Amino acid sequence: MNTAPEKKNKNKVRSPFGILLIMSLAVIILVLNILSFSYSWFTPTAETKNGLAFDDSFNLRSENCTFKTYKGVVVTADNRAEHSGYYIDQIDYEDTALEDKYENEQWITIPANGGRVYFRTEIQNQDTKYPSVVSLYHHNMPANLSIAVTYPSNTFYTTDAAYPDCFILRNAYVKVKDDNDADGPGILPVEWFLENTTSNDIKIRVTKQTVTGNGYSASNENPIYWLYLMYN
Numbered sequence: 001m002n003t004a005p006e007k008k009n010k011n012k013v014r015s016p017f018g019i020l021l022i023m024s025l026a027v028i029i030l031v032l033n034i035l036s037f038s039y040s041w042f043t044p045t046a047e048t049k050n051g052l053a054f055d056d057s058f059n060l061r062s063e064n065c066t067f068k069t070y071k072g073v074v075v076t077a078d079n080r081a082e083h084s085g086y087y088i089d090q091i092d093y094e095d096t097a098l099e100d101k102y103e104n105e106q107w108i109t110i111p112a113n114g115g116r117v118y119f120r121t122e123i124q125n126q127d128t129k130y131p132s133v134v135s136l137y138h139h140n141m142p143a144n145l146s147i148a149v150t151y152p153s154n155t156f157y158t159t160d161a162a163y164p165d166c167f168i169l170r171n172a173y174v175k176v177k178d179d180n181d182a183d184g185p186g187i188l189p190v191e192w193f194l195e196n197t198t199s200n201d202i203k204i205r206v207t208k209q210t211v212t213g214n215g216y217s218a219s220n221e222n223p224i225y226w227l228y229l230m231y232n
Contacts, residue, residue, distance in 0.1 A: 062127035063231045065134055065174060068097035069206050071108070072118035072193075091191070093120045104210045105226065107203040110145060110196040118193040119206070121227065125174040125186035133232045136169040136190060139209075140226070142202050146195040152188065168192055171232050 072091040075083045083092040098106070110117050125132050141147075143161035149169055159166050169190050177186030196202050209224045 060130065061231070062125050062130040062132040062174070062176075064126045065123055065132055065229055065231075066126060067121055067123045067136075067227070067229060068099055069119055069121045069227060070094050070097055072120055072191075074116075074118065091118050091120075093118075098207050099225075102207050105205045105207045107205060110194050110202045110204065112196055112199050112201050114195065114197055115201075116193050116195045118191075121168075121190040121192070122184075123172070123174055123188045123190060123229065124184075125177050125188075127186070128177050131176050132174040134169075134172055134174055134188075135167055135230045135232055136172070137165055137167050137228055137230060138204075138206070138226060139224075139228060140164045141166045142204060144196075144198050145202055145204075146197065147192065148195065149190065149192045151191040168227075 070093040072093040073079070073083070075086040075088055075090045075092055077088060080086070080088060083090075086092050094101075108117060121136060123134060123136070141159050141164060143159050143164075145159045146156060147159060147166065147168060148156045152172060153169065155169075169192075172188055172190070174188045175181070175186055179185050194204065205226045207226065209226060
């Protein structure tokens with residue numbers, strides 16, 4: 001009969017063969033796991049496809065816009081007979097653009113003590129594929145004039161001598177040119193006016209710059225306009 005101390009010592013004995021068997025099984029399982037994750041049962045095939053390419057001529061917007069500016073007159077009870085089809089307080093714009101009416105730059109007088117002069121600048125996108133976003137600026141606008149835009153936005157501010165290149169309209173969307181568009185092929189009309197609250201008349205120009213000096217150009221080949229567009 002085995003005594004209690006003998007049973008305790010017998011339980012402590014570990015077979016070297018059993019330990020070796022356990023280690024061998026562990027190694028086999030590890031190798032099988034590695035092979036199963038790294039081996040593919042599918043045979044790869046090659047196919048001819050188009051790769052990625054950079055197109056440096058790709059456009060998201062048009063930078064081909066032109067514009068013309070027309071001078072307007074407020075219809076009143078006194079001059080209504082001269083503006084058939086218009087109601088009182090409506091603006092009747094001239095048929096001839098200022099750029100076409102005057103070959104060279106012309107002064108436009110803004111009368112003192114609240115005088116106003118109205119303009120309509122028609123910006124047209126010449127691109128039939130892409131729309132555009134533009135801003136309309138005036139170069140060297142005199143100070144102490146109030147600029148008001150009535151369409152397509154509603155803004156009103158007074159010019160400052162510290163900022164002679166002042167904006168009239170910012171970040172305006174110009175649609176794609178479509179000859180079937182009843183509202184005008186790619187045309188964005190901008191209606192605005194200048195108001196003079198000073199006691200002296202103020203003169204401005206909106207046509208081609210023909211004076212020389214101070215950075216102005218008198219070149220007939222590449223004329224600079226007092227009004228100009230910026231693409232955003």
